[in-house]
Amino acid sequence: MPRYISRGMEQKDDTTRPPDADDRLEAGAPRRRYRLVTPLSLVIALGCIVAVAGLWLVTLQRVAFEREQAVASAMQSNANLAIAFEQQVFRTLKAAEQVAAFVREQYLQQGTDIDLRDWVERGVIREPMFTIISVVNEQGDIVSSSQETGAVNYSDRAFFKALRASERDDLFVSEPVLGRVSGQWRIPMALRIVSEGGRFGGVVVMSVDPTNFTDFYRQADLGAQGLLELTGLDGVVRGRKAGGQISFGADARGLPWFQHRAQDPEGELIDDAGAVDGVPRVLSYRSMAGYPLMVTVGSASDEVLAPVMQRRVEYFALAAGASVALLCFGALLIVVLARQRAVADALASSEGLFRATFHQAATGIAHITPEGRILRANDKFCRMLGYSLEELRQRDLFALSDEGEREALRRFLARRLVAHSPVFSPEMEKAYRRKDGGLLWVYEALGLVKDAQGHPDFLVVVTQDISARKELEMRLSHDVLHDALTGLSNRVMFHDRLARVLETARRHGRHAAVLYVDLDGFKSVNDQWGHAAGDLLLQQVARRLEDCVRAEDTVARLGGDEFGIVLATIERADHCEVVAGKVLSVMEQPFVLEGAVAHISASVGAALYPRHGTDADALLAQADAAMYAAKQSGKNRFSIDTALSPLAEGGVAGLSG
Numbered sequence: 001m002p003r004y005i006s007r008g009m010e011q012k013d014d015t016t017r018p019p020d021a022d023d024r025l026e027a028g029a030p031r032r033r034y035r036l037v038t039p040l041s042l043v044i045a046l047g048c049i050v051a052v053a054g055l056w057l058v059t060l061q062r063v064a065f066e067r068e069q070a071v072a073s074a075m076q077s078n079a080n081l082a083i084a085f086e087q088q089v090f091r092t093l094k095a096a097e098q099v100a101a102f103v104r105e106q107y108l109q110q111g112t113d114i115d116l117r118d119w120v121e122r123g124v125i126r127e128p129m130f131t132i133i134s135v136v137n138e139q140g141d142i143v144s145s146s147q148e149t150g151a152v153n154y155s156d157r158a159f160f161k162a163l164r165a166s167e168r169d170d171l172f173v174s175e176p177v178l179g180r181v182s183g184q185w186r187i188p189m190a191l192r193i194v195s196e197g198g199r200f201g202g203v204v205v206m207s208v209d210p211t212n213f214t215d216f217y218r219q220a221d222l223g224a225q226g227l228l229e230l231t232g233l234d235g236v237v238r239g240r241k242a243g244g245q246i247s248f249g250a251d252a253r254g255l256p257w258f259q260h261r262a263q264d265p266e267g268e269l270i271d272d273a274g275a276v277d278g279v280p281r282v283l284s285y286r287s288m289a290g291y292p293l294m295v296t297v298g299s300a301s302d303e304v305l306a307p308v309m310q311r312r313v314e315y316f317a318l319a320a321g322a323s324v325a326l327l328c329f330g331a332l333l334i335v336v337l338a339r340q341r342a343v344a345d346a347l348a349s350s351e352g353l354f355r356a357t358f359h360q361a362a363t364g365i366a367h368i369t370p371e372g373r374i375l376r377a378n379d380k381f382c383r384m385l386g387y388s389l390e391e392l393r394q395r396d397l398f399a400l401s402d403e404g405e406r407e408a409l410r411r412f413l414a415r416r417l418v419a420h421s422p423v424f425s426p427e428m429e430k431a432y433r434r435k436d437g438g439l440l441w442v443y444e445a446l447g448l449v450k451d452a453q454g455h456p457d458f459l460v461v462v463t464q465d466i467s468a469r470k471e472l473e474m475r476l477s478h479d480v481l482h483d484a485l486t487g488l489s490n491r492v493m494f495h496d497r498l499a500r501v502l503e504t505a506r507r508h509g510r511h512a513a514v515l516y517v518d519l520d521g522f523k524s525v526n527d528q529w530g531h532a533a534g535d536l537l538l539q540q541v542a543r544r545l546e547d548c549v550r551a552e553d554t555v556a557r558l559g560g561d562e563f564g565i566v567l568a569t570i571e572r573a574d575h576c577e578v579v580a581g582k583v584l585s586v587m588e589q590p591f592v593l594e595g596a597v598a599h600i601s602a603s604v605g606a607a608l609y610p611r612h613g614t615d616a617d618a619l620l621a622q623a624d625a626a627m628y629a630a631k632q633s634g635k636n637r638f639s640i641d642t643a644l645s646p647l648a649e650g651g652v653a654g655l656s657g
């Protein structure tokens with residue numbers, strides 16, 4: 001029967017799971033440092049940096065692209081506005097030229113009678129864009145004017161000089177002048193009068209308010225810092241509105257678009273320096289058809305690029321956020337991989353440790369399922385049981401155990417699997433049946449390994465071979481009860497058997513008997529052939545006595561050349577005499593010893609239960625006394641009731657009496 005041994009304390013649940021890195025660390029092993037700098041982590045870091053660089057490259061390219069798009073769009077828009085502005089200026093100049101031509105025609109027909117004030121009052125000439133229109137004769141004196149001017153001579157004015165010096169017949173647009181009386185800026189526009197004979201006959205001149213041109217700024221919606229400019233090819237600005245500032249007569253020769261126009265009559269450019277007022281602008285300019293003028297339309301770069309700048313902030317914020325996230329992800333990945341690697345290393349080391357412990361252990365180790373099936377076993381376990389690993393895997397722990405222990409093992413396993421009690425022992429002594437049929441005694445410890453859910457996963461069986469100790473124990477216990485020379489039961493065992501037989505006989509109302517056998521002349525065997533020969537004879541006597549009785553009877557050596565026999569059951573009174581007769585008979589047979597043949601006999605005394613006693617001591621004393629009587633009466637005979645048996649005198653004392 002297996003012997004279960006309480007250890008007092010059962011392992012806690014968390015110690016039954018497989019060891020992990022933390023267990024190893026807790027066990028005092030040196031803590032592994034995470035190695036962050038590895039080729040893989042460098043690749044990850046480099047990858048993240050490249051990704052961040054790529055992200056910013058794309059972001060910057062996107063911003064640059066949108067900036068270019070915005071500038072191109074502004075240029076296109078300004079080019080369209082320049083066309084519109086040119087058309088408006090053109091219509092204004094054409095209208096002025098038509099009025100001037102009409103007045104010139106009337107002057108040539110009516111001469112000095114022409115009354116321009118009357119015409120204006122009557123609405124004959126009605127053009128809100130000019131403030132005054134006059135006819136000036138070839139000396140520069142005013143012939144007629146729409147307003148009272150007093151005696152003014154225009155011969156020193158630029159338009160008068162220019163038209164007098166040329167033969168051109170188109171409207172001369174003079175540079176702006178500041179009215180001496182009004183204090184207002186005006187642009188004189190004049191048409192040459194040719195009198196009879198093709199001579200210079202004076203000019204029709206009108207003063208145009210230059211804000212007629214700059215008002216287009218409002219329609220054009222050029223923003224707070226836009227620019228609108230009408231410039232003469234002579235380099236003098238006829239009218240300009242830059243932001244909120246209106247100016248007239250400025251020098252345009254240093255402006256980049258004026259200089260560009262010399263190569264290209266129309267075009268676009270970016271004025272980063274802010275040539276007019278320090279405000280950088282995106283500009284489009286055009287040369288006017290039919291007039292020595294150019295128009296320029298510009299938008300402030302800041303206003304053009306404001307949406308782009310707004311989006312740039314958003315793009316940069318997004319890129320910065322993505323960069324931080326990417327770098328954090330990379331860093332996290334490196335740390336996680338390093339930790340995983342450390343865990344994998346620890347696991348590999350732990351597995352190595354387990355493998356070394358498992359396969360090189362001096363004890364047998366096996367893993368079994370909760371049902372007892374063997375999953376794996378180390379070499380020692382295989383050698384102990386004499387099976388190969390494959391053969392073990394086809395068996396379970398019960399099939400391997402000695403037959404008498406299977407049920408107890410089954411109960412133990414079942415209790416072990418459900419046990420929560422900390423006092424329940426996981427260790428036991430038990431016997432396996434080896435492949436060669438031999439018995440293998442082991443001291444076995446059972447450890448339970450649970451899965452992640454806390455359910456029994458498998459059991460670890462650690463087995464220590466204690467067969468040698470068991471054999472010694474059994475031999476010692478055998479020796480205590482047996483005679484070392486003959487292997488028969490000794491006096492102690494004889495008493496025990498006799499007591500049991502008497503108990504059984506008492507229970508069942510049967511008869512039993514005790515025979516006391518003492519050899520006759522044994523001493524002479526010792527004396528003649530030596531002690532060893534005497535030992536040999538005693539052993540042969542033992543075998544012969546065993547052959548005289550049944551299996552349930554007991555033959556014992558009570559000491560020296562004395563033997564006892566317990567006859568467990570005697571149905572008839574003469575049964576005892578029959579056995580005694582057999583004993584006397586076998587003792588008379590010669591004993592073949594080493595190099596000699598001995599002849600002895602025996603004296604036999606008997607006691608019957610219950611006639612001669614009811615306990616072992618009484619019966620044995622009675623049998624001893626009877627034997628003594630037989631010995632006294634001449635040996636080689638049987639005695640009962642301390643009287644000589646009839647065998648000695650030719651018969652056996654009857655039991656019935």
Ligand SMILES: Nc1nc2c(ncn2[C@@H]2O[C@H](COP(=O)(O)OP(=O)(O)OP(=O)(O)O)[C@@H](O)[C@H]2O)c(=O)[nH]1
Nearest residue numbers: 519520521522523524526531532533534535560561
């Ligand atoms: N060889 C051997 N001799 C033993 C052993 N135990 C006792 N003897 C001897 O057995 C003898 C027993 O003595 P006795 O019973 O007087 O010898 P005996 O010749 O049989 O005498 P009777 O019984 O009167 O016939 C002694 O000489 C003991 O030394 C033993 O284990 N081996």
